[in-house]
Amino acid sequence: MALSSKDRVMLALKGKKDEIDRTPVTCANQTVTVEQMDNLGIYWPEGHSDAEKMAQLGMAAYKQCGLEVADAPFDQAVEAEILGCEVDLGKKKESIPSVPFHGYKEPGDVPIPEDFLEKGRIPTVLKAIEIMKKDVGEEAPVISHTNGPFSLAGHLGEINKILIMILRTPEKVKEFAEIGIDLIADYANAQFDAGADVVTVEDMLASTDILSPQMYDDFAAPFNTACIKKIKGPTILHVCGKGDLIVESMIGSGATNISVDMATDLNKAIPKTRGRCTIMGSVDTIKALFQGTPEIVREQVISNIRQGVDLVAPGCALSPLTKSELIKAMVNASIEYFAE
Amino acid sequence: MSREEILKQLADAVINGEEELCAELAQKALNAGISAYDAIMEGCAEGMKVVSDRYENCEIFVPEILVCSTAMYKAMDVLKPHLKVDKADMPGTAVIGVIEGDVHDIGKNLVRMLLDAAGFVVHDLGRDVQLESFIEKAKESEADLIACSTLMTTTMFGMKDLVDMLKDKGVREQFKVMIGGSAVSQEFANKIAADGYAEDAARGVKLAKELIRERVRER
The missing domain is CATH 3.40.50.280 (Cobalamin-binding domain)
Known part of the structure; x- marks a missing residue:
């Protein structure tokens, strides 16, 4: 009997390689593109704040391209927004919401609403998850997204300032990061209650492009670990940059799966995950999926499979300008590889 | 302190990210009759060159470079008002x-x-x-x-x-x-x-x- 995408992804996430027919092709991060929007006639920025539109867009990569995931939300600003940070949802259909906020001076200045699960766009995200679950929940995994505590701290204190604080007043950075532990875990658990199958903790600002591995260990890793411990379902930890440099700490977070960027040396990272967690990655979202050709995408997928990823996925969020043709090429590469 | 010593210390203060020392040494340079331009080029810039090389070699990361730059700007704040802007001397x-x-x-x-x-x-x-x-x-x-x-x-x-x-x-x-x-x-x-x-x-x-x-x- 043919496996559904949902079964295939869930089994692969748990490392049950023997029970699946092929390596699934999914994504830990956002998957919406302008081409999908055009096909649906549903666009950002509305899709960032309207539950029905968010759900339709979140399912588009699955329905239109066969990418094995339905996901939401599409930006990293949801948590920062409910904590009083200025957020810009953007004006164009390809605009990704940003946090132009200049930062709280002190961790104590951050207002934490009692009923934060009812604030800002959180109800929208939860509703979108419910809609997706009802619509494609039997066939495709619903993977929802939160920030990692360090990334949230980067919004709350403003990342440039947080980076200086790392050397000047490190305790303060830790206090900023602590804010996220319970908040993110509660938000993730609410996503599970709404129907999510998996939650990705996206710690994009903890990238090795920004932090040294030691700083990752001091200011990102412990908070991811504490947060993931409180999350009740399967998790993916996504961090940008050279994942092989911090792979031990990523595994140590206790996440079910780690999602690594295309800058990661998979030959170094994959062996360390064996028996400890699964790993997904890492098709280049710029050189292959954005600027590449179906052939380049296909080669990368096959190379990822041969290197031993448990799931094939883009190395980071899909660019909204990615062509459907190339997303389909990514999915088909795995199907064809295992058919041969 | 000799001219060379002041400039060397200024460069080191930038490299070590010492904000107050940077401002002090910038003032000391001016007091010693070193031009603001020379203090920037032979003090601050020399320091940042080392910082930048270390960053390129992955010996330090973004947080360190931001801290060094904050220190450098403390020196620049002191020096810049004394800079005789002659565009011909500036790289661009x-x-x-x-x-x-x-x-x-x-x-x-x-x-x-x-x-x-x-x-x-x-x-x-x-x-x-x-x-x-x-x-x-x-x-x-x-x-x-x-x-x-x-x-x-x-x-x-x-x-x-x-x-x-x-x-x-x-x-x-x-x-x-x-x-x-x-x-x-x-x-x-x-x-x-x-x-x-x-x-x-x-x-x-x-x-x-x-x-x-x-x-x-x-x-």
Whole structure:
């Protein structure tokens, strides 16, 4: 009997390689593109704040391209927004919401609403998850997204300032990061209650492009670990940059799966995950999926499979300008590889 | 303290990220009759060169470089009012910013700081900068160079629009345009007819200097 995408992804996430027919092709991060929007006639920025539109867009990569995931939300600003940070949802259909906020001076200045699960766009995200679950929940995994505590701290204190604080007043950075532990875990658990199958903790600002591995260990890793411990379902930890440099700490977070960027040396990272967690990655979202050709995408997928990823996925969020043709090429590469 | 000792200590204070010491030594340099320009070039810039090399060699990371730059600016704040601006002595004037729609500015800040340290006159327009603003500021400041960055694929085409806009306004030849940011590449720079691309901040400053030399040769 043919496996559904949902079964295939869930089994692969748990490392049950023997029970699946092929390596699934999914994504830990956002998957919406302008081409999908055009096909649906549903666009950002509305899709960032309207539950029905968010759900339709979140399912588009699955329905239109066969990418094995339905996901939401599409930006990293949801948590920062409910904590009083200025957020810009953007004006164009390809605009990704940003946090132009200049930062709280002190961790104590951050207002934490009692009923934060009812604030800002959180109800929208939860509703979108419910809609997706009802619509494609039997066939495709619903993977929802939160920030990692360090990334949230980067919004709350403003990342440039947080980076200086790392050397000047490190305790303060830790206090900023602590804010996220319970908040993110509660938000993730609410996503599970709404129907999510998996939650990705996206710690994009903890990238090795920004932090040294030691700083990752001091200011990102412990908070991811504490947060993931409180999350009740399967998790993916996504961090940008050279994942092989911090792979031990990523595994140590206790996440079910780690999602690594295309800058990661998979030959170094994959062996360390064996028996400890699964790993997904890492098709280049710029050189292959954005600027590449179906052939380049296909080669990368096959190379990822041969290197031993448990799931094939883009190395980071899909660019909204990615062509459907190339997303389909990514999915088909795995199907064809295992058919041969 | 001799002139050399003061300048060496200033460079070291930058390298060690010591803000107060930087301000003190900058003042000491002025008191000793060292020109503001020499203190910047032989003190601050020497220090930042070491910082930048260490960053390029992955010995230090973004947080360290930001702290060193904060210290450097403390010295610059003391020195700049005494700088006798003779444009001929300065390597060049640059307008820098992050393209409209993008607020990711860590990389841009690194480049700005290294340009400052290299003695450029730098006009930093910040992040999410409208394309017109780059051009207006470049004209107004008689800049040599427009440096723009973006992290995102969704905003990189703003760079093409910027170059096209310069052409439409008939001022393309007046400025060198360099681009950076993780979404873009040398190929993209060629495609949009920018004058250069740099992969990171340290290379960015080398490129800026090269472009200025090219510009001088052209004239």
